[in-house]
Each structure stands twice: as C-alpha cells, then as structure tokens.
Amino acid sequence: MSYAAESTKKSVADKKKIELPGPSDAPVVRIPHPQPRKPTDFKSTHFLVHTDLPSKEAHELLNRLEMMLGLISKYWGHPPVGIIECYVVKDLNVWPPGSLHPTGQAKIAQEAGVTLSESLTLGNKTVAAKAVVYAYADRGTPQHEAVHAYCSQTFGKTGPLWYSEGMAEMGQYWYHNDAGVHCHPFVVQYIRASQPKSLSSILSEQSITGDSWQNYAWRWALCHLLANNTNYAARFRPLGLGFLTGQRVSFAETYGPMAAEIAFEYRFFLRHLDEGYRVDLCSWDWKRKFKEPSGGAALTSRIVANRGWQASGVLVSPEKKYDYSASGMWQLSKTAEQATADGNADGAGRLEGVIFKDFELSEAFALGAFGSFTPPAEGQLFLRCRDEWNELADNKGVMSVKIKQAGDGQPLLRPTHTAEEPAETAAAE
Numbered sequence: 001m002s003y004a005a006e007s008t009k010k011s012v013a014d015k016k017k018i019e020l021p022g023p024s025d026a027p028v029v030r031i032p033h034p035q036p037r038k039p040t041d042f043k044s045t046h047f048l049v050h051t052d053l054p055s056k057e058a059h060e061l062l063n064r065l066e067m068m069l070g071l072i073s074k075y076w077g078h079p080p081v082g083i084i085e086c087y088v089v090k091d092l093n094v095w096p097p098g099s100l101h102p103t104g105q106a107k108i109a110q111e112a113g114v115t116l117s118e119s120l121t122l123g124n125k126t127v128a129a130k131a132v133v134y135a136y137a138d139r140g141t142p143q144h145e146a147v148h149a150y151c152s153q154t155f156g157k158t159g160p161l162w163y164s165e166g167m168a169e170m171g172q173y174w175y176h177n178d179a180g181v182h183c184h185p186f187v188v189q190y191i192r193a194s195q196p197k198s199l200s201s202i203l204s205e206q207s208i209t210g211d212s213w214q215n216y217a218w219r220w221a222l223c224h225l226l227a228n229n230t231n232y233a234a235r236f237r238p239l240g241l242g243f244l245t246g247q248r249v250s251f252a253e254t255y256g257p258m259a260a261e262i263a264f265e266y267r268f269f270l271r272h273l274d275e276g277y278r279v280d281l282c283s284w285d286w287k288r289k290f291k292e293p294s295g296g297a298a299l300t301s302r303i304v305a306n307r308g309w310q311a312s313g314v315l316v317s318p319e320k321k322y323d324y325s326a327s328g329m330w331q332l333s334k335t336a337e338q339a340t341a342d343g344n345a346d347g348a349g350r351l352e353g354v355i356f357k358d359f360e361l362s363e364a365f366a367l368g369a370f371g372s373f374t375p376p377a378e379g380q381l382f383l384r385c386r387d388e389w390n391e392l393a394d395n396k397g398v399m400s401v402k403i404k405q406a407g408d409g410q411p412l413l414r415p416t417h418t419a420e421e422p423a424e425t426a427a428a429e
C-alpha cells in the first residue's frame, strides 16, 4: 500500500452504525477461554484476515467470505482483484495500542464496520486500489464491508450511496440459488412497522454522518427488489456495473419510464416483506392487455398457485355483476392435499381477487371455484391462490378461470378438476 502521496486519494467508503436490538433478557452464556486470545492472521485464496476470533470461528468466517465473494464476483462478472485485507475484531481490549487505524477502531467500538480505500488514479481512471476492512466480529458486518472492498479493489468505485450500501447489505444475505428474503428479523419488523420511505428520497440521499441500520434497510430492500424482480433485474446488473466502472449511467435513464411501476412494486414488497418472500414470484404483470367481457363470451386466464397477483385480463366495474368458474386443482405445498379454488376450511388456497387502478390496489376479496361477484372498485382484476406471502414457492397447480358478465349469454359450466389451457382467451381477443 505504498502509492505516491500526491496521487493517493483517501476516502471513507462507509459510515455504518448498527444498533443491534435483541432480547435483553436472554441469558448470556459465557464460555471461558483456555487462554487470553490475541490477534492472529488467517489466510484464504482471496482474504487475509487479522482477528482475535478463535481459530474455528476464523476459518468459518473465511469460508463465508470466500463463498460470498464467489457469488458477488459471478454476479458482477469480474474476478476479485488482489487480496482483501480485513481486521475482524471481537474484543478491542486484546489488540495492542496502535495496531488498528483510528477510524477503523472507532467503528469497531460502535460494533459496526468501515472500509478504508486508497486508490491510485490517473485522470479519471483508477489504476490501482487497495481497500482495508475494519469490522466488528458479528455475522453480517465483515461480509457487508467485504462487498465494499471487492468493489473498490476490482472496479475502483462503489457507486452512489443507495447502490453501494444496498448491495453491501445484500452481500451479507446472499445465498446460492436462492432468491428469497433472508434479512435479519429486526429489519423485517422495522420496515413493516414504518411508513414506507419513497423511492425518490432513497435515490437522492447523500452520505450522512451517523447513518443508521434503518437507512440501510430501505436501500437493501430497493436493491433486492431490482435485482430479483423479473421486470427490472435485466437492467439492474448493467446499471450497477456502469456505476462501478464510472460510466455515465443513472437510475433515471435506466428506469425513467418505469418509475411509477417500480415505486408501486417497491411499496408492495415493503408491505409484504418477510423471511422467504420471493420478489420474482410476485413480479407484477404490466404487459397484459385488459378488456371488458362482452357479447356473453367469457374471458379465460391461467392462474398458478405459486405466484402472487396475476393478471386476469378482465376490466371490471362495480356497477356490474360477474360470473366466474375456476377449473383445476392446486395445493399449498408439495405434500399438501389437493384443493379446488374454494380452498381449505380456513380460507387458505381459496381463489381471491384484487382491483388495480392508477397504481393503487383495492382490498382483496374472496372468490372461489364457482359463483358471482360484484367488484369493490373499477379497474383491472388480478387473481391469486390465497396463501402466506412468504410461502408461495412450494405451491403447485393451476386454475383456468373463466369470467363473464352475469346474465349475458350462456351460463358458465360448473368447474372441472382439470385446468384447461385458456384457448378462449385468444378467440375472445
């Protein structure tokens, strides 16, 4: 780390403060250590970790860091550059005076972390960068900081605040082949109990002193949504790479025409956020064309059990009554009993509807296998199999749902146990 002083640019890439809430009455079990721990060096392929953690925990940490680094370098399509050096501290008292950078030591004292980076730049171009991580030895902080360090050393930049911190938070929750939500339970509780923060306020935030885990939660949720929602994921990766490699990219240019759609899906995600929630399965169908049923013909849609709200293609009005018939069977887990669209006795597995208009949703209302309804509002009818929002992935089965205006044309037939392919949709359009 001996760059020429005049071209060395120091920046504090992080201002993280975590106040970890927890059950204050939980019994604290202290296992006596056979000898006082002292800082030791541990190495893996891409990391050099100085830590006072016991050897077993240090190796577990290295494994987690390597695993995460593999996932993020695959995501960003670039192998890590250089070794990432980390100070991971459990107990500051066992570190000799002067052995830690004062900024790093101060963050660790707050049970948080910071990544200090130095870069050698020629004009606008980063020629070389070295990042050093200082992290309190909880589960998430070293991984969060290691994302910043990877970005700094590999690309020379970490992107705007919302992206940099949102992606670093994602780093600590990233699992292989698993798009579900895995944030801390206190993050879920905080977001669901709070007034949602607007998209524009998150995007415009600049680095502030005393930034909190609460601020990080909103940025993480936005990055998680954009990285996993099938409407936005394909543009999110190149946008991020553009930030990291210093191209002229912006959220507004990438998503400008979709801002209202993203804001709607972001609010929806925040409202239903929970462990295991799958953003990809709840991606909103913006492309489907909707029309009023007319001439006595039924409109047919295919509604699967393992997704969130799905477009029926039917425009409805509260002044009219509609008949429906849902053929097929579905189940609420791989091993659960099959059910019709009437669902179980407790209401789970029942076909239900909601009306979408002007980026607002009505209250959900119960439908079933066969009957009529008068919608609570005017707009586009969306349908789903009622289930816990974080338990959709293991559902199976599909319904073909026919909807027509009541009293118009031939009555609908009672549903069968097999879902037909909605051939009439094409004929009716």
Ligand SMILES: [Zn+2]
Pocket (backbone or CB within 6 Å): 013, 014, 015, 016, 144, 145, 148, 164, 165, 168
């Ligand atoms: Zn950070």
